[in-house]
Amino acid sequence: MKKIIISFLFFTFISYQSFAQSFVSDNVKFGLNIGTNLLDLKQEEFFDKYDGKLSYSVGISFEIKVSEKISLLSNVNYDNKIMESERFGIPDDFGNPSEFTAKNRIKFNYISIPVFARYYFGKNNRLNINAGGFYNYLLDVKSETKVNQTSEMINPFPINNIIQNSDYGLLIALGYQFNLSNHQITIDLRNEIGLANITKNQTFFTEGFTELKTNTIKLMLNWKLPI
Numbered sequence: 001m002k003k004i005i006i007s008f009l010f011f012t013f014i015s016y017q018s019f020a021q022s023f024v025s026d027n028v029k030f031g032l033n034i035g036t037n038l039l040d041l042k043q044e045e046f047f048d049k050y051d052g053k054l055s056y057s058v059g060i061s062f063e064i065k066v067s068e069k070i071s072l073l074s075n076v077n078y079d080n081k082i083m084e085s086e087r088f089g090i091p092d093d094f095g096n097p098s099e100f101t102a103k104n105r106i107k108f109n110y111i112s113i114p115v116f117a118r119y120y121f122g123k124n125n126r127l128n129i130n131a132g133g134f135y136n137y138l139l140d141v142k143s144e145t146k147v148n149q150t151s152e153m154i155n156p157f158p159i160n161n162i163i164q165n166s167d168y169g170l171l172i173a174l175g176y177q178f179n180l181s182n183h184q185i186t187i188d189l190r191n192e193i194g195l196a197n198i199t200k201n202q203t204f205f206t207e208g209f210t211e212l213k214t215n216t217i218k219l220m221l222n223w224k225l226p227i
Contacts, residue, residue: 027065035220039081053082071118081108109139130173138165169194190218
């Protein structure tokens with residue numbers, strides 16, 4: 001997975017840099033993103049016992065200035081998202097409750113492509129509000145389960161058979177832009193509201209999982225490249 005991430009970032013950066021050198025102007029800006037995210041899964045009782053854990057997002061940004069106050073933006077980000085349940089019951093071989101409990105961690109790895117409009121306001125146009133949408137493609141999802149009483153690692157359910165590859169929804173954000181030395185930095189707080197049901201069609205493994213939607217909070221830092 002680390003090789004995939006490094007290759008993705010390297011290829012994307014080279015592609016953006018080549019494009020920028022050919023088409024860059026005062027109205028076109030490229031940048032690097034890094035930040036943290038917190039995932040929540042909505043409208044499924046099973047996941048009520050899970051809590052989102054802080055994880056990371058990295059990627060590249062592209063901004064076109066339409067006017068002094070309005071821009072169109074897109075990112076290509078790699079998102080690692082984590083949810084964890086500290087204690088849930090493990091059924092016995094007959095599906096009945098047992099005395100054993102387990103800690104389960106689910107890791108999602110996405111390529112995320114948000115597209116949104118930005119409006120600058122305030123003194124020196126430092127503040128901005130953003131609205132648009134996003135599309136996420138699931139690279140992989142892994143479930144790690146450890147029995148609390150024995151420390152044994154088990155696989156109680158195949159998460160790959162539950163989660164769809166595609167997710168999409170709405171994005172809203174509030175940001176602040178400032179200069180650090182000669183570098184232009186933007187910090188924004190994003191809310192990505194999933195509209196897609198990411199549960200696969202009903203199978204033996206998805207029985208009871210009728211609807212599952214994502215909601216991700218991100219705190220992102222962007223550095224506009226001096227190209």
